[in-house]
Amino acid sequence: MFNNVWETWGVCSEEENDKKIIKILAPQLKKEDIKVEVLKNHLEVSAEKEGDFLTSFSHLIHIGDYDPSTIEASLEEGVLTIKIEKKEEAKPRSIKIKG
Secondary structure: OOOOOOOOOOEEEEEEOOEEEEEEEOOOOOHHHEEEEEEOOEEEEEEEEOOOOOEEEEEEEEOOOEOHHHOEEEEEOOEEEEEEEEOHHHOOOOOOOOO
């Protein structure tokens, strides 16, 4: 899984079984530091933490074919994982040929 190289912003995404899985590097952040919001056809992930240095980032992800009501997010070992399922109408389907 995740054969992709992490992008410059520490974000990697992949589709698997009608689900988009997004992983974002978030070292030294706690779940309380991170905000995930749906904005129309986009998912905005942002974080801010104050300490010796101010750590902040914001990333906008297009989710047009995905159902925002299915979003799940978890934070483990410094990696934020977001899973979101495709909308039913966006899933592939077979067409029966008549005749």
